[in-house]
Amino acid sequence: MGQQSAAHLGDLLRAASPAASSQHQELAAEILRCCGRVIDALSATAAATSGRKRKAAAAAEYHQDAAAAAGGGTSWSPPPGPPLKRRARGAEATKEVTSGTTVDGFIWRKYGQKDINGHKHPRLYYRCAHKDQGCNATRRVQQTQDQPAAYEIAYYGEHTCKGAATAWQQLGAAPAVVDFGSKSWGSADTNRGSPPSMSQGGWSPSASSEVGYEALHEWHDTAAPDPVMEFLDGCFGWESVLQDRFDFGGLLHDIATFQ
DNA sequence: GTCATTTGACCTTC
């Protein structure tokens, strides 16, 4: 999507000023190159992960088949049939290691806790609070041993609930710039104004991304609207994503979240 | 009274 948007930007710049300087052209080309590098890196990461276990490889194979059947899309759903009582060890997951358990925009409900062999701290199990909507997303939180302030979080399944999507829409902004650092933790009726699940550590957006976005908006609100500005309006969020959180684990999760 | 969390039991996988 970023690649297409960058190409679109190049077209708009050419249309806006046919005699545009080579600097503009070079900038658009650079954006396209960046997108290409990101996609290559993500593809390599996915391939490495899927090759670790037979089951993961099988899941990747299913993924590819499903994507092909869907016309090249990248999202997929688990195979049909009754849900497994228990997921296989080493099943596909999106993992990230964070300081704190992070607020990721979803409301999680704890459903279990288990002492794990070789781990000093118990493993915590969460599922999406919108399970009643058929959302089967779960996450597993494990406090690391060597770094007590760090948590290894594994996400399983996709969010199919409406809650997450509508939250973005209601805030009227690109997902990347939603202010999770504020007091608005999900819906008030389900969460009574408290953070979703564990809150130690937490996460708040960097000042640069939040202030930067507002400043850019203020700047461009004063300018005359034109196609280029409309395009940029929809893309400011991407800038803060890449600038603030450019680690592949987090990026993979961001992508899954945005989908 | 309602809802989220806790925790022991049960189920599945290895």
Added chain:
DNA sequence: GAAGGTCAAATGAC
């Protein structure tokens, strides 16, 4: 049989 993941009754907070 051990270990990990989930269920569901009990418990506590609001």
